[in-house]
Amino acid sequence: MAEGQVIDGIYFNEVIEDAGLDEGTKKLTPEKIERVINDVLKGETGARLKTYVDTCIHCGLCSNACHYYLSRDKDPTYSPAGKVKQTMWEMIKKKGRVSPTFMKRASQIASTQCCVCMRCAMYCPFGIDIAYIMSVVRRICHLLGITPLYIQDTAHSHAVTMNQMWVKNDEWPDTLQWQEDEAREEIPTTRIPLEKEGADIMYSVIGPEPKFLAQLLYQAAIIFEVAGLSWTMPATPGWDNSDMAMYTMDSEIMGRVKRVHFETARRLRVKKIVMGECGHAFRSVYDRGNRWLGWKMHPFYIEHAIEFYYNLLKSGKIKIAKKYEEPVTLHDPCNVMRGRGLYEMARYVVSEMCADFRDMQPNREHNYCCCAGGGVINCGPPYKMTRMLGNRVKAEQIAATGAKVVIAPCHNCHSGLEDIVSHYKLGTHVKFISDILYEVMEKPGAV
Amino acid sequence: MHGLYNFVRGPLAWVAFILFFGGILYRLISMLLGARKKDGVVFDYFSLYYGLRSIFHWIIPFANRNSRQRPIFTIVTFAFHICLLAVPILLLAHIILWDESFNISWWNLPDSIADIMAIIVVACCGYFLWRRLTQPEVKFVTFASDYVILAIVAAPFITGFLAYHQWFGYKFMLILHMLSGEVMLAAIPFTRLGHMFYSPFTRAYMGSEFGSVRHAKDW
Ligand code: SF4
């Protein structure tokens, strides 16, 4: 990654090779750009975008919300309003008559230099939603075929397989059976009930769990077993709740993926969907997919793992045998904190499990984003340094707690923080809540 | 000069007020109709309670984290907005005009206080100008039009102050003052000064999303 260059009259604060953007840009013509921008501005957006753009007083007060801006020594090209200036303001001002290189830069900004974390909406006095504006830019880029390569591949996987990781239909139940077998060696009565119609809970996870993190399925099975819950997982597509199409703004695919997920829960006649520790998946199920499908709220209760564990601990269905000793801190994932207000529940869970909990500053809904979210980590290796240099503040936040373990109840945050922790040599481990819960809980029936 | 004075005070003032009220009405109605057409979500998730909750946290100084992080800016911007609204409405000379024209009047600020408040407005404009010129994150998002807007806001207060103190020819200053005031009124609905009437809506919408869907605070 090279820094700071002007290419075809457009300033790139980072110069990165990405086949999706490089090749896609070659195919653009000014006519196509103009048509697509105006189609989106006139056909898909309306008063909300216009009001945001007209109301913004160009005051820059949103700047210190953004981890990119703060971590990049207050370089204004990373400030929230600065990103709008380099993208949407210009598109509107020029009525869509912008160059292919401009669009390439716009895609870089919207897809890799904004995590659509919505922290800036809490710092703009008018509540202008810059994440929404960046999503509109992503939508335009999607329709123009200039989305970063890796995340586009993930969106293709969703379109073809209805899961994020090209997991084949037989691999999924195989993996569950394998994890069930393993879990039965610990607690012989453990089951992972597949396709159990009328169960109370459908448990859904993201594609990477069966692909690389199968132990999380094992841990979940043990937790469900000990808590004595009526639950099931689907054997069909619909088991994956993740959604990168949401972040590429391929809304049509997002809608299809979410519909399959909801319809699967419907078919199994469950009362609620419990989702594993993932933030973006929660956003897609709780806040976005439903809207695309035309529902204000859902026909079933949507419960994130944090709330699920909270209820299990509160009701005593899960008991703690011995608290975790090492000092821990908690990373508040945007999509379930700013997105669902689960911060007090998360703190209850962590304090129940751990003897030495140290909060980061700032925290709760004001916590800094992990810089992996919003699909940025899914844009792949070309952007690793974008994330590392773009989130020094997170490293400082973690280091200041002196904790040995960062608990990150979100997959994107978890992977992003592992990179941060190793890049800044913090010597900290990153864990899911379930990693610790599984370790410290009472397990009656274990052999 | 007298003919010009009468024109500025009479017909031009009418035009300015019609543009101001008519413009605001027009912008608000087209915003709401436009939102009905393409952004139904704004109405679906709107909540009066959470909308007001958010507005309160943003119209009270230091009630939100960003304003606590920038104490100087917060003091300046609140002083600016309070004086900006209070002086034109509560100035005795303005009230007398209302009384002469429409036979209505209300409580007025003592002139000496109004005078200081006008200076505060101008000084705050100076601060905003300084920010735009020197602070990289503000400079980067500043357009030429932002300076024009700042000048439009400062002008009625500068000319009003000069007219009150009868410097540089009273009548001439008075005409300039009325003219600049009319320009400002007419500009509000059609420039970014429109944040005056848009912001309660954007804030309330964000407050509603945060309160009723996200169950989180937005301040
Ligand atoms: S990364 Fe977050 S704070 Fe920064 S501009 Fe995007 S939404 Fe705003």
Ligand code: SF4
């Ligand atoms: S988005 Fe809000 S805080 Fe940022 S420059 Fe615009 S008005 Fe100011």
